[in-house]
Amino acid sequence: MMTHDRADWVWITGASSGIGEALARRLLGEGRQVVITARSREKLQSIADDFPDNCHVLPVDLTDRQGLDSAREAMMAINDHLDAVVLNAGTCEYIDTRHFDAGLFEPVMNINVLGSANTLELALPMLRRSPNRAQVVGVGSMAAVLPLTRSEAYGASKAAMEYLMNSLRVDLAAERIDVTLVRPGFVKTPLTDRNDFEMPFLIDAEQASGHIARGMDKRKLTVQFPWQLVWIMHLISWLPLGWQTALLKKMVNN
Ligand SMILES: NC(=O)c1ccc[n+]([C@@H]2O[C@H](COP(=O)([O-])OP(=O)(O)OC[C@H]3O[C@@H](n4cnc5c(N)ncnc54)[C@H](OP(=O)(O)O)[C@@H]3O)[C@@H](O)[C@H]2O)c1
Numbered sequence: 066m067m068t069h070d071r072a073d074w075v076w077i078t079g080a081s082s083g084i085g086e087a088l089a090r091r092l093l094g095e096g097r098q099v100v101i102t103a104r105s106r107e108k109l110q111s112i113a114d115d116f117p118d119n120c121h122v123l124p125v126d127l128t129d130r131q132g133l134d135s136a137r138e139a140m141m142a143i144n145d146h147l148d149a150v151v152l153n154a155g156t157c158e159y160i161d162t163r164h165f166d167a168g169l170f171e172p173v174m175n176i177n178v179l180g181s182a183n184t185l186e187l188a189l190p191m192l193r194r195s196p197n198r199a200q201v202v203g204v205g206s207m208a209a210v211l212p213l214t215r216s217e218a219y220g221a222s223k224a225a226m227e228y229l230m231n232s233l234r235v236d237l238a239a240e241r242i243d244v245t246l247v248r249p250g251f252v253k254t255p256l257t258d259r260n261d262f263e264m265p266f267l268i269d270a271e272q273a274s275g276h277i278a279r280g281m282d283k284r285k286l287t288v289q290f291p292w293q294l295v296w297i298m299h300l301i302s303w304l305p306l307g308w309q310t311a312l313l314k315k316m317v318n319n
Pocket of ligand 1: 078079080081082083084085102103104105108125126127128153154155156157176180204205206207248249250251252253254255256257
């Protein structure tokens, strides 16, 4: 039984690759019980094969509300409570404003925002049954700090994640459920392997998972990294909006 703030039963979504997989492997390596979710059962199973004693596979399409009841049953068959949930499943589409395609917003909003809400609907009752102080961790992005080129859909979804986490923190405080917002900078994963531009201060998923795990255990309100990008982006965000725009439009690639 845990007598400290370390979450021992953790549900990580988007755990089949990238940041989620690295975080799952890190927490599993520390001996925690981890439930891993994504759509691809085979990828999840190959992680579980490496940790037969403490990894639990829960393949779910988190955008499918119809599937939530069976996901809930499958989760309850694994354990009756959770100490932490990590809302990490997500995707990115870039917008070309010259050929504005509203259809590209749909997959981004579906998993990044609605998928996170679906996950919370399932997780909150289980977090309330934790014998310990429970925790919600939402993976946003440094993209929400500044209005970045081509990020109309992705940035909006991550701004929504920030608001979601910050208002949840207010509402869950009385129930002693902590809320941590994670803002990664650029991390090398299958998601960013699709990017066709230079990514400053790129780190690997292993490093990112270290930042997240340490921030989770310290119950930080916000975990953001890498520090170089955090400083530069926050300095720019403190400028008047007109100055910000003047600087940021230099990044536009026409
Ligand atoms: N990489 C970066 O530089 C960076 C920076 C800032 C924020 N982030 C955020 O970090 C999170 C993880 O990104 P990543 O870079 O690690 O990307 P990734 O490797 O592509 O991982 C995305 C994960 O989400 C899962 N997923 C996608 N749609 C899903 C759905 N409908 N239902 C369930 N799971 C779903 C994917 O698995 P399946 O396809 O098998 O379902 C995969 O496990 C995302 O929220 C992303 O926005 C990443």
